[in-house]
Amino acid sequence: MAVARVTELVAASPVSFDDAIRKGFERAAKTLRNITGFHVTEWRASVKDEAIQEYRVTMRVTFLLEDTL
Amino acid sequence: MAVARVTELVAASPVSFDDAIRKGFERAAKTLRNITGFHVTEWRASVKDEAIQEYRVTMRVTFLLEDTL
Amino acid sequence: MAVARVTELVAASPVSFDDAIRKGFERAAKTLRNITGFHVTEWRASVKDEAIQEYRVTMRVTFLLEDTL
Amino acid sequence: MAVARVTELVAASPVSFDDAIRKGFERAAKTLRNITGFHVTEWRASVKDEAIQEYRVTMRVTFLLEDTL
Amino acid sequence: MAVARVTELVAASPVSFDDAIRKGFERAAKTLRNITGFHVTEWRASVKDEAIQEYRVTMRVTFLLEDTL
Amino acid sequence: MAVARVTELVAASPVSFDDAIRKGFERAAKTLRNITGFHVTEWRASVKDEAIQEYRVTMRVTFLLEDTL
Amino acid sequence: MAVARVTELVAASPVSFDDAIRKGFERAAKTLRNITGFHVTEWRASVKDEAIQEYRVTMRVTFLLEDTL
Amino acid sequence: MAVARVTELVAASPVSFDDAIRKGFERAAKTLRNITGFHVTEWRASVKDEAIQEYRVTMRVTFLLEDTL
Amino acid sequence: MAVARVTELVAASPVSFDDAIRKGFERAAKTLRNITGFHVTEWRASVKDEAIQEYRVTMRVTFLLEDTL
Amino acid sequence: MAVARVTELVAASPVSFDDAIRKGFERAAKTLRNITGFHVTEWRASVKDEAIQEYRVTMRVTFLLEDTL
Amino acid sequence: MAVARVTELVAASPVSFDDAIRKGFERAAKTLRNITGFHVTEWRASVKDEAIQEYRVTMRVTFLLEDTL
Amino acid sequence: MAVARVTELVAASPVSFDDAIRKGFERAAKTLRNITGFHVTEWRASVKDEAIQEYRVTMRVTFLLEDTL
Known part of the structure; x- marks a missing residue:
């Protein structure tokens, strides 16, 4: 059984909240493997x-x- | 004076959060009459x-x- | 150092949450100067x-x- | 040992909060058997x-x- | 579509919580037009x-x- | 400057919430001196x-x- | 894409918290199909x-x- | 109608959470009469x-x- | 019986949290009469x-x- | 293994928050033995x-x- | 005086919550030195x-x- | 647009809360570049x-x- 870690990011976009989420996810996927999901907890501008x-x-x-897979 | 009930759903979409909300609302409206509103409390992917x-x-x-209307 | 105030609004749109936020911000900007940001805390329909x-x-x-700037 | 379910209602009265609670309880008791209690979590007008x-x-x-009694 | 504002009051009465709510609402209605509702969030004595x-x-x-009506 | 203590009670009444609060306060006042106030945090039946x-x-x-007065 | 519903239960056991969870899950599985998971939010005795x-x-x-599968 | 008091304990065990709960309850029962229940609110190690x-x-x-029984 | 209003400020200081509180209170006292107290709810830098x-x-x-005094 | 109790105080000082904490701790230490720590949960003036x-x-x-040491 | 870091994990087990906690702790101890404790904040299945x-x-x-020890 | 990360620390000082914050910030600044701020969320002793x-x-x-700057 795998063990997962949870990390918190703040991502920003001049365009929209949807774009900020996309940017945050892309950046996370660049350095983290095996992402299983995310939770958006704050919406600010x-x-x-x-x-x-x-x-x-x-x-x-x-x-x-990785080593728990 | 009417009495209302509150029910909790989790709706999903491969496209966007807006689409997930639309899908959840459509499914709710299929079996529930007299919906007066909804509150989005969690945003996950x-x-x-x-x-x-x-x-x-x-x-x-x-x-x-219905019977309280 | 400036002192800021926080005020709470409820904004609505028949179109989308994004449009409601835009409407709320435009109305706020009409009477408040020096807005530095906002936080969306509830999403309802x-x-x-x-x-x-x-x-x-x-x-x-x-x-x-103003007078603290 | 019994299993219980928790359901959420919003009840209203033109008279008072006490009357709203009474109305909500009466409506609940009309369709639910074996009510053991309730918790008032929000007070609005x-x-x-x-x-x-x-x-x-x-x-x-x-x-x-019922079937767990 | 209208934009609403939310303001927070603390109202008091020597008689009862119901009377405190009434006093708070009456005072609010004296200076605020177009009140659409209120939420009681704390009960102290x-x-x-x-x-x-x-x-x-x-x-x-x-x-x-007003100007958003 | 005085130091205060906070103690938590659950009080009940067959009549109403107001009566339950009164009963809880009377019982508290029987053994505690120098009560300065209370906060009602849960409403159940x-x-x-x-x-x-x-x-x-x-x-x-x-x-x-007492000894801090 | 499926839509899910969330329902709240209170389950009890004279033996242990683990047994109470098992009893609650068994009762839920008796009337609900397609359970995908549960969240234990309160622990009382x-x-x-x-x-x-x-x-x-x-x-x-x-x-x-079911109809959303 | 009785009035109850709520007191908060932190109990520990080298063996398990279940054992810590048992130890906490036993210690509470040693000095408090008429315990009606408890709520476990935090789990740490x-x-x-x-x-x-x-x-x-x-x-x-x-x-x-006691005196309210 | 008086009715009070609650307003939210964010105050800042390059020196310390204590100084930020002082600055926020001084600014509040400049335009608000009859302040009875404040609550510090967030501490950031x-x-x-x-x-x-x-x-x-x-x-x-x-x-x-004022008019409720 | 020891069992601990948690008690809630409100301490005040005309000088500063730090002084209020000191006063509260000194008063607590006067009647309670074996204090292991405290948590400051509200800051008001x-x-x-x-x-x-x-x-x-x-x-x-x-x-x-004591008896659990 | 040492500085500590807090990291969040999600650990799973097919057997029980206790086993999931054990697995999570073992995995944490494999890469983190000087663990001083943990807090279990969510229980799901x-x-x-x-x-x-x-x-x-x-x-x-x-x-x-390490470098702060 | 940059993406930020949020990390949680517990910092301690024998002198004061202010000193603990300073120590925590200094330690953070030793290994993290481009810190934009922090939020103090718990105060214990x-x-x-x-x-x-x-x-x-x-x-x-x-x-x-860094790579998002």
Whole structure:
């Protein structure tokens, strides 16, 4: 039986929350193997000069530890 | 005065969170009459082979009990 | 150092959650200066005649108090 | 040993929170046997034309499943 | 589509929680137009000389912003 | 400056939540001096033979420690 | 894509928490098809005559709705 | 109608969580009469030299106040 | 009996959390009369170039509404 | 293996939060033996005449029960 | 004074929750030195073909950073 | 747009909470580049021989992942 680890990321996009999630997942997949899923726990935005500058999501990413597979 | 019930669903879509919500609502509306609203309480995704496989939302659906209308 | 205030809004859209957030932010930006960001804390929808009538988000908007800048 | 189920209701009354609880309990008792208790978890009111229109309580009702008695 | 604001009050009464809620709502209705509802989130009492002095409720009041109607 | 202690009670009444609170406060005042207030944190009821048997409140009672006055 | 429902049970055993979970799962499996998992959210015990009478767990059981498979 | 008090314990065992609960309950029953139940709210373990040293549970024990029986 | 309002601030200081609280309170006292207290609910810091740049506290300030005194 | 109890205090100081914690700990240590630690869970202040009157902390103090040592 | 890190794992076992905890701890101890304890924060199970397939616990493991000892 | 990671530390000091935070931040800054901030989420103390032995803070530190800058 595998053991998984959970790591927390904050990903951002100037376009949308969906794009921020995609960016966060792509970055996670670049260094973590065996990702099994993620949980979006916070939805924020930063604002500058009266415009939304960045959509930001907090993501908790779960991935299996290789040696336990 | 009506009495409502709250039921909890988990709906999934390979496309997006918005699509998962739509699917969950459509399924709820198929068997429940007099839905008055819903609340999305969790946003998760399952991942397989380094790609997002399913977007999953937890929805709490409220509907009026017919005999109390 | 500036002091900021946090105010809570509920914004709605017949189209989508993204549109509700945009509407909420536009309304906030109309009367509040120096908004630095917002946090979306609740995602709900109202339903009528078996169709989603309004997507509703609760937003906590942070803005700097002018005299502290 | 019995197994119980927990179901969530939202009950309303134009008179008071106490009356809303009574209405919710009466409706629950009409279709559920072997209720052992309930928990009031939310207290809200709807307002129209500057008057309280409905007191609304969220109730989590617990009842024993017959075949487990 | 309207945008609403949520404001938090603490109302008190020497008589009962119900009376405290009524007082809080009356005060809110005096300065806020278009109140659509409220949520009672805390129930406290202050005590002096071995008697309940004040019943105190925390209320989150929601009202529509005029210009968005 | 005084130091206070917080103690948790569960009080019950066959009549109403208000009466349960009164009973809990009276019992607390019988053995604790210098009570400064209480916080009602849970509202439950037990049911028997399709009738509400007891209204039960959880109360957190704060009282000053005598030697710190 | 399937839609799942979440239902909440309280299961009890005079022997242990593990046995209570087993009893709750067996009862759930008797009437619900396509259970995919459960979440144990509360661990309580009732006591009588200075002995533990029942171990009680609150379980949130998830099952797929047949027509969505 | 009786009034109950809730007291919080942390109990430990080198053997297992079940044993820690038993130890906590036995200690509580030694000085408290009329215990009606308990709630296990936290599950922790301390580790030393790469071995689990103690399983520790936080228990909230409820007991009836004698004079209210 | 007075009715109070609760407003949320975020105050910052380059020196310490204590100083941030002081700054937040001073700013609040400049425009709000009859403040009765505040609650510090979040403690954060921003960092730049490997040094703490600002200590930031979220404060919920309670003040009595004049016309209810 | 020892069993510990957790008790909740509210301690106050006109000087600072740190001083309130010290006062609360000193008072606890006067009547409780074998304190193993404490947890500060709330940070509040009372205000009078536009000045901070008291810094108040809620502390949960853990101490070992003598007979279990 | 040492600084510790907290890492989150999800461990599974086909046998029991106790076994899942043991497996999670063993895996953690394989790569982390100076573990001082862990906290079990979630208890779930996956189900397949009407049988419990895996007991799954979420564990937050604390370990001292070597260079701070 | 950068992606950040959040890591959780527990830092301790025999002197004060402020010093514990400083120690935690210094240790974090030793191995993590591009820290953007931290959030203090728990405030505890360990006690020995009737004296505070260590002030302990739980800190959630956010830092940008280099390759995303």
